[in-house]
Amino acid sequence: MGFLKVEDLKVHFPIKGGLFGRTLGHVKAVDGVSFSLDKGKTYGLVGESGSGKSTTGRAIIGLNHITDGKIFFEDNEITATARKAKSDIRKDIQMIFQDPYSSLNPKKRVLDIVAEPLRNFESLSRKEERIRVQELLELVGLSPESILKYPHEFSGGQRQRIGIARAVALKPKLIIADEPVSALDVSVQAQVLNFMKEIQGELDLTYLFISHDLGVIKHMCDHIGIMYKGRFVEEGTAKEIFNDPQHIYTKRLVAAIPDIDPRKREEMKQFRQEVNTEYEQAYNDYFNEEGLAYSLKPISDTHLVALPEKG
Numbered sequence: 545m546g547f548l549k550v551e552d553l554k555v556h557f558p559i560k561g562g563l564f565g566r567t568l569g570h571v572k573a574v575d576g577v578s579f580s581l582d583k584g585k586t587y588g589l590v591g592e593s594g595s596g597k598s599t600t601g602r603a604i605i606g607l608n609h610i611t612d613g614k615i616f617f618e619d620n621e622i623t624a625t626a627r628k629a630k631s632d633i634r635k636d637i638q639m640i641f642q643d644p645y646s647s648l649n650p651k652k653r654v655l656d657i658v659a660e661p662l663r664n665f666e667s668l669s670r671k672e673e674r675i676r677v678q679e680l681l682e683l684v685g686l687s688p689e690s691i692l693k694y695p696h697e698f699s700g701g702q703r704q705r706i707g708i709a710r711a712v713a714l715k716p717k718l719i720i721a722d723e724p725v726s727a728l729d730v731s732v733q734a735q736v737l738n739f740m741k742e743i744q745g746e747l748d749l750t751y752l753f754i755s756h757d758l759g760v761i762k763h764m765c766d767h768i769g770i771m772y773k774g775r776f777v778e779e780g781t782a783k784e785i786f787n788d789p790q791h792i793y794t795k796r797l798v799a800a801i802p803d804i805d806p807r808k809r810e811e812m813k814q815f816r817q818e819v820n821t822e823y824e825q826a827y828n829d830y831f832n833e834e835g836l837a838y839s840l841k842p843i844s845d846t847h848l849v850a851l852p853e854k855g
């Protein structure tokens with residue numbers, strides 16, 4: 545069936561309020577998302593803040609409850625598995641977080657930070673553990689002596705490398721990278737992204753890559769889902785999304801990528817003007833009307849676009 549398959553995933557959070565903390569309604573953070581990810585590939589989830597990207601990633605790894613829908617990992621449904629299977633899955637799926645400043649405990653040495661997952665899942669001697677951590681640090685380009693240091697002694701990019709060393713410690717199959725470079729300087733972002741690509745082949749990793757930055761997604765992903773208000777508005781291969789965006793929201797995101805190639809600047813300027821006009825016209829019809837029904841329709845074997853339902 546496939547490596548990772550998400551079927552009609554819904555994650556709704558209750559909004560509590562009033563005197564007795566009654567449930568007043570729900571935030572539909574994820575509201576019917578489906579996609580599949582092949583082994584060894586990178587799938588990008590992109591969309592503006594609050595569109596439901598992190599909630600989707602967190603639901604897959606089990607950090608958010610699921611309101612409805614199914615998730616299959618290597619053909620096993622992981623939305624309804626027993627505890628033992630769940631702990632195996634926790635080994636196979638790891639997460640890299642956005643902010644290497646807050647996701648690493650500042651009071652712990654690098655040895656303890658990187659060894660944490662090993663301590664949870666493997667019974668290594670102190671010596672074996674130290675050797676494994678030093679190997680992991682070398683893999684991510686840090687010196688073995690780093691084990692005795694604390695997070696504040698490293699730069700932002702180095703800290704994210706420590707986060708990556710911890711994420712790959714248990715030889716996972718899938719890594720969910722939630723905005724892994726957005727807290728870093730642009731010059732460091734490219735280094736970390738290239739490094740993630742290098743280790744992908746070396747360690748046989750599959751990535752679910754979450755970002756609000758379509759430029760970053762373009763660099764990393766084979767397949768892309770564009771999220772808006774908890775749903776996909778378009779899904780396709782990276783080539784389809786960048787060369788032939790169909791949905792007005794996707795077009796807007798593509799038009800906002802800074803031009804690196806000066807030859808394309810004039811072409812992009814024109815594209816931007818066209819998109820802005822189309823967006824203004826579409827806004828009232830599409831984005832402002834809460835009740836407007838739309839559904840994903842295929843326009844090729846791999847390219848889906850949200851189109852309003854007729855009637």
Ligand SMILES: Nc1ncnc2c1ncn2[C@@H]1O[C@H](COP(=O)(O)OP(=O)(O)OP(=O)(O)O)[C@@H](O)[C@H]1O
Pocket residue numbers: 557558571572573591592593594595596597598599600756
């Ligand atoms: N635990 C929670 N309780 C209530 N609402 C939540 C919770 N987690 C997320 N939300 C809400 O769900 C929606 C989607 O949030 P989510 O973090 O998934 O979006 P995102 O696309 O990842 O954006 P960002 O990049 O800002 O994190 C937002 O409206 C958010 O406020």
